[in-house]
Amino acid sequence: MKYFAKKIITLIMTLFVVSVAAFVAFQIIPGDVVTSILGTEATPEREVQLRAQLGLDRPPIERYVNWITDVLKGDLGVSYRYSKNMNEMMPVAELIGDKLPVTLWLAAVSLGIIIVVSIPLGVLWARSRSRVADALFSVCTQVTMAVPSFFLGILVTYLFGIILKLFAPGGYVSYKEDFAGFLGYLLFPAISIALPKVAMTARFLRNSMLTEMKSDYVRTAYSKGCTDRRVMYAHVLRNALMPVVTFLGMIIAEIVAGSIVVEQVFGLPGVGRLLISSISTRDFPVVEILILYITFVVIFVYFLVDILYRVIDPRISNR
């Protein structure tokens, strides 16, 4: 229990540091936000008015405290670029709200593919004594790891979209209209994210299994008459999966990062695409919130992996 309390405190501290860093970083940028929002319509009175409305006339520390308390209350602020209508600015929460499910589903489907494909593949690879299969697997992993996600995305688009016509490139279906169609469309971006990770995970599992096979308990299991199959699945795989769980946790952070690029390739209206467009239009309230959000997801996943690890292997908490 004491351990978890300590972990949660670290989690909150990290988020605090990131929030300060994100806030400070966007304060030191040259250029005045107010004049850039108003553009040619700027008059001294309107500038003063907008500055007060956005709270920009306050000292930085007060602004940070206001911002972070608002965020904790669920008010994420307003976007500088998007507006609902002439007089009302778009709340960041609304902007992010309907993009979030797209990114989360994309990550979930990718992770699903990685787990479903890489574990049997890793086992198969570890079990095969054939040197040809070994060499083939090695070449495949080396090559897939060298392909950048956006090029892989383009290749997937070309192969499955244009040649095989399994999906319509750019023909994104909203999850609100047709959920099955939405998942069907997500499958291909998810493959582009998952493929290099499948190679990495399978390789990792294989190495982990080969190490475990040399352990004493494997010899014991054989000597008490376990079948090959039983030794593999009931003993070796179980132990070999432990480090893979940690590895998958680290991969989730990379999936989130990978989705930023892949969303762009497949035209998915997700959080990553919003981040890129907000960065290029210098829409800082949105960027700040997205950074905070992605950091939270990454840290929280690490935290979950840590807990999961202790649940699977009680030996760790006794150490």
Place this chain on the structure above:
Amino acid sequence: MKKHFVKKWNRYFIIGFIMTAVAILIAVAGVFWTPYSTTAMSASEKFAAPSLAHPFGTDNFGRDILSRVMKGVGTTVLISSLVVLISGGIGILAGALTGYFGGILDEVIMRFTDAVNGFPSILLALVVISILGTGRQNVIISLAIVFVPSFVRIVRSEFIRLRDADYISRARLMGVGRVRILFVHILPNIFSTFWVSVMIGFNNAILAESGMSYLGIGVQPPDATLGKMLSDAQGYLMTAPWYALAPGLAIVWIVLGFSLLSEGIRRMQA
């Protein structure tokens, strides 16, 4: 002695070396000579399929893709090398000082690198670029910032491993100065480990740079970059699939060659 060394050469090293050498040759050649001008447009040769005149075809403005890929490889390799040079240099300095002396500075720097390391690198680069603005120079700065922590960690752990080694204590007893111990006695001994991480860093820099220019927030036109070419090519996938193939394969070629080379070197050391 020499024969022994040659014997340890392996297939990874040889293939990787050849691939990397070809990539570097193309990059260097592209600085001085390209078959066509990279900016010369030609309406009549728009979307010409690969042929003897244009081995990789032409793009939507009738520009020769081979010439542009040659320039693009140069840009990408140059940026990635500078990134690794800068962040590796800072990493050696910071890692040496924190690893050898320890103390509060060490604690602070380690907590900082811990925080950065957990963070997806492309995201961090995006944040820095959004503050600095786009452009060749800012891409180098932002990626260098992103890559420093990983180098600091590796150099630091090597310095910690070696700082209490017998030969170092003896050098200290003989009255060798601190700077000399750090950079003459310890540094040469960490190079084999450091080299591998430099090569991994170089590959990551290539992927990150081309990713950023793909997203349109990296090096800006008219500079030819592989990432930007790919994002342009994507719009013409139906009409001119070869447009995407050349820049994409160029990236794969560089990264694969370099990772084979580093794997080969790692195996030679083992």
